[in-house]
Amino acid sequence: MSRTYFDRAEPIVALATPEGRSALAVIRTSGENAVDIVARCFSQPQALLGAEGYHAVYGWIFDPVSQERLDEVVALVFRAPHSFTGENAVEIMCHGSTAVAQRILEVLYTQGFSPALPGEFSFRAFAGGKTDLVRAEAINELTHASCEAARHDALQRLSGVLSRKLEEIRNLMIDVLADINARLDYPEDEGPEETDRWVQLMQRAQDELSDLIRSYPGGRLRQEGLLVVIAGRPNAGKSSLFNLLVREERAIVSPEPGTTRDWLEAWISIGDFAVRIVDTAGLRNTGNSIEAEGVRRSHALLARADVILYLVDGTVGLDDEDRSFVARYPRALLLWNKADLSRCMPAPSAWAAVSAKDIHSFGSFESMLKSALHSSIQEALTSGQYEAQVRIASERQARLLRQAHEAIAQAMEAQTAGAGLDLVALHIRESAECIGEITGDIAPDEVLERVFSTFCLGK
Incomplete structure (x- = not known):
C-alpha cells in the first residue's frame, strides 16, 4: 500500500538539492x-546522538552491512520542536555528485527511512502547527521564483503578511456572526445601530477581499513570468531577434524559409521581471504537414502571449498575411526589420525600424520590451494594485477569495432585503x-494533498 502525507509516524528522507x-x-x-537512524550509519554515533539542536558533527557515512565508507560529511542536527518540521531531523551535507547522494539515500532507506513525498517536509511543518497553508505555499513559490519581483512577493507571503x-x-x-448569534438568542435587544455595524463590518471585509482579488493578475505575472512571442512570416528575422535577445546562438538562422518548424524558448530578465521569449515557426499557408503543425502551435502561443513582437522583412514589405495578422492581433509590437540594409524600404506609420542582427540595437529592443511589458501589466490591473504590498499569486487562493467575496455579497443582499438572520449568518x-x-x-x-504534491522533493 502506498504511503500518504498523513503517515506521519514514518521517518522520511529526500535529496533537498537538485540532482x-x-x-x-x-x-x-x-x-x-x-x-x-542516521547514527547507525555515522562514524561518530555518540557525538551525533549527544548533539544539541543546531549543532554540526563531522564524520563519515558508511554502509552498516558492508562497513564501506560512502562519503565524508557534515551532519547538522535539529531537535524537536525547534526544527522546520517540528520533529527531530538531521541534514547531511555530502559531496555533490549524483552517485554519492544516491548511495547514501539507498543506505538510509535500508535503515528505516521512507522516501519523502513531494513537499512532505513542508506538510509536516503545516500539520505540526509550525506554519499555515499560505506560508507553506509561499515556500514553494519562493523555490520557483524566477525574478526579483517574484522573490520579493513570495518572501512577503512567507513572512506572514498575507496570513495576517x-x-x-x-x-x-x-x-x-457573534453579534447575529447574540441577536438570535436575545431578540428583545434588537436595535438599528447593531444592524448598521454589521453592514459596516461586512463592507470592510468585502473591500479587503476585493483588493486581494485585484492583486492576483499582477502577482501571477510576477510569479510565473511574462510570455513574449516573436512572430512573423518565414525569413522575417525572428530567429535573429531571438538570438539577440537571449544573447546566444540558440536558433538556427538560414536564408531558407521554414527553418523553424517548432518553437524555441529561453528565459531572460528584463528589469525585475522574468520573461519567457519564444521564437515561433514562420506564419504562412503551407502544404507541409510538419510546418503546418508548427504554425498551429504558434497561434496557440500567440493567444496566451502577454506581448507579441511581429517582424516584417523591410526589404520585402507588407503583404495580405501581414495585414491579416495585425488585424487579428492589434496589440502586437510591430517591427520593420533589416533597417540596416540599403535596400530596406521606409517603415510605415506605427512600425519601428530595427535590425535584429545589430547588437547595438539590443538596448532599444530592451527599452521597447520594458515599455510593452509594463503596458501589458497595467492593462491587466486596476490602477495602484500592481504595487500593492499584499499580493497573491496562487490560482487556488484567488478562486477561494472570489467565493468568499460572493458569499459576503449574498449576505449583504439578504440583510438589505430583510431576510432572516439565519440566512445572513449562513x-x-x-x-x-x-x-x-x-x-x-x-x-x-484531498485539498492538502493536492497543494503539497506540487512541491519539490526535499521541500
Missing part, C-alpha cells in the same frame, strides 16, 4: 527517531470557511 554535479548536496531527514491580512478579514466575519459562515480553506484551518485532506 547533478555540484560542490555539495544536502540530504534531508525528519522523524521522531531520525537522529537514531486573511486573519483580519476572517475576524471581521466572526465579529458579525452566507457569512460560507465566506469565513473559504478563508479558512486558504489558510488551511479547515482544508479537506
Whole structure:
C-alpha cells in the first residue's frame, strides 16, 4: 500500500538539492527517531546522538552491512520542536555528485527511512502547527521564483503578511456572526445601530477581499513570468531577434524559409521581471504537414502571449498575411526589420525600424520590451494594485477569495432585503470557511494533498 502525507509516524528522507554535479548536496531527514537512524550509519554515533539542536558533527557515512565508507560529511542536527518540521531531523551535507547522494539515500532507506513525498517536509511543518497553508505555499513559490519581483512577493507571503491580512478579514466575519448569534438568542435587544455595524463590518471585509482579488493578475505575472512571442512570416528575422535577445546562438538562422518548424524558448530578465521569449515557426499557408503543425502551435502561443513582437522583412514589405495578422492581433509590437540594409524600404506609420542582427540595437529592443511589458501589466490591473504590498499569486487562493467575496455579497443582499438572520449568518459562515480553506484551518485532506504534491522533493 502506498504511503500518504498523513503517515506521519514514518521517518522520511529526500535529496533537498537538485540532482547533478555540484560542490555539495544536502540530504534531508525528519522523524521522531531520525537522529537514531542516521547514527547507525555515522562514524561518530555518540557525538551525533549527544548533539544539541543546531549543532554540526563531522564524520563519515558508511554502509552498516558492508562497513564501506560512502562519503565524508557534515551532519547538522535539529531537535524537536525547534526544527522546520517540528520533529527531530538531521541534514547531511555530502559531496555533490549524483552517485554519492544516491548511495547514501539507498543506505538510509535500508535503515528505516521512507522516501519523502513531494513537499512532505513542508506538510509536516503545516500539520505540526509550525506554519499555515499560505506560508507553506509561499515556500514553494519562493523555490520557483524566477525574478526579483517574484522573490520579493513570495518572501512577503512567507513572512506572514498575507496570513495576517486573511486573519483580519476572517475576524471581521466572526465579529458579525457573534453579534447575529447574540441577536438570535436575545431578540428583545434588537436595535438599528447593531444592524448598521454589521453592514459596516461586512463592507470592510468585502473591500479587503476585493483588493486581494485585484492583486492576483499582477502577482501571477510576477510569479510565473511574462510570455513574449516573436512572430512573423518565414525569413522575417525572428530567429535573429531571438538570438539577440537571449544573447546566444540558440536558433538556427538560414536564408531558407521554414527553418523553424517548432518553437524555441529561453528565459531572460528584463528589469525585475522574468520573461519567457519564444521564437515561433514562420506564419504562412503551407502544404507541409510538419510546418503546418508548427504554425498551429504558434497561434496557440500567440493567444496566451502577454506581448507579441511581429517582424516584417523591410526589404520585402507588407503583404495580405501581414495585414491579416495585425488585424487579428492589434496589440502586437510591430517591427520593420533589416533597417540596416540599403535596400530596406521606409517603415510605415506605427512600425519601428530595427535590425535584429545589430547588437547595438539590443538596448532599444530592451527599452521597447520594458515599455510593452509594463503596458501589458497595467492593462491587466486596476490602477495602484500592481504595487500593492499584499499580493497573491496562487490560482487556488484567488478562486477561494472570489467565493468568499460572493458569499459576503449574498449576505449583504439578504440583510438589505430583510431576510432572516439565519440566512445572513449562513452566507457569512460560507465566506469565513473559504478563508479558512486558504489558510488551511479547515482544508479537506484531498485539498492538502493536492497543494503539497506540487512541491519539490526535499521541500
